[in-house]
Amino acid sequence: MKITKFLNEIWKASRPLSLTLAFYSTTLGMAVAHLEGKLFSGNLAFDLKLIFLATLAGLFVQTGTNFINDYFECEYKNLHFSDSKKYKFLGKKRNPFDILIFLLGILSFLITALLGLYIILITTKKLLLIGLIGIIGGYAYTGEPIVYKKRGLGTPLSFVLMGPLMVMGTHLAFTHYYSWRPVFLGLPISLLIPVLMLSNELRDFERDSSLGIKTLTVRIGFKRAKFLYLTLLSSSYLLTILFVFLNLYPLTALLTLLTIPLALKAYQNAARAEKKGVPITNQLHLSFGLIQLLTLFLS
Known part of the structure; x- marks a missing residue:
């Protein structure tokens, strides 16, 4: 297996072009906080750090979702090294590349959780519920046993999780209060x-x-x-x-x-x-x- 092909397949599985969804949703929450005069607290170093961390958390939760989606749907796409040796993994025969994609997805969610916990530590505990819903929802998109995409809920729940929930969560990190205004705007x-x-x-x-x-x-x-x-x-x-x-x-x-x-x-x-x-x-x-x-x- 050539290293370039290997890295290229990982890059494709992460679906980097789709990350504009998370980037825009987190930025949108910040934009509404800016309109309310809450984006900058007066401590520029702290504010820039929070902007960076909130954006990074959003990008990682979507990357995790993309990896998990690729793992559970790769059996339909037949893209990834189907001729390599397979091992029993989560009840099915999977090749090493597919297993790696799953583990990268879990790692992405773990990084999201760690970033989220740190953001909660320096902002507000009110973010905990939104963070949990985001990670669980990201996995369950195609992750077994829930797989809400196959239940016809992929489109509406993607809207809720990647749209209003992420926008509200980012806004909450800067304002410390729940508001429907960022969701509406x-x-x-x-x-x-x-x-x-x-x-x-x-x-x-x-x-x-x-x-x-x-x-x-x-x-x-x-x-x-x-x-x-x-x-x-x-x-x-x-x-x-x-x-x-x-x-x-x-x-x-x-x-x-x-x-x-x-x-x-x-x-x-x-x-x-x-x-x-x-x-x-x-x-x-x-x-x-x-x-x-x-x-x-x-x-």
Whole structure:
């Protein structure tokens, strides 16, 4: 096994491009804290450390989720060194690479837990419950025995865990109080998380159907999933316009409307179950979120 191929497969299993979800959600919580004058306490060294740690914790919990997802779905994808010797692991025959991916996932969750405990130590104990839900939810996405993705809950719970929960948790670390405001103001960006999940499910609809993987798209049907994709996508833009009208967002947030051509392209590809639908939807989340976060920080 060549070391370059080995490292490349680990890199692919971590799905680095998807980490914009966690990065944007943690940054969004900070942006709302900034709007409330709570991001900086007056101790710049402490504040920068907390910004770094909160971001890192979010990235590690998603990386752990990605690794665990790769481990439990690799048997369907047949990508990873299938010709190597296999060992009994967690009740199934697995090759060494697959076992390593699982262990890297658990290690990522462990690092998340340690970061979380330290953040709790220097901020507030109120973060404990949110942290536990985040780690358990990240594992259970495809991790046995729960596997809520196969129960049709992957898209809605990914939205809750990677969106509102992470946004609220990051905001809590800086403000020390629970608030629905960051969740509410974060909806335009957070709604693109289930849109990205649906682009994956639409692409894999035929495969998942044949394998009996009951994703939300398989359960409600391809046409309804396309409609849900379009509804959530449109809601991100409509909420942005509404928030500007209500003076909850600065006027410059309307610059996100410049991404509408990309949104149309993403929908067209996802609606045809094209492979390009996933990276284009990810590009949309990246550009839409970047514009909104910049306008919030600069307002």
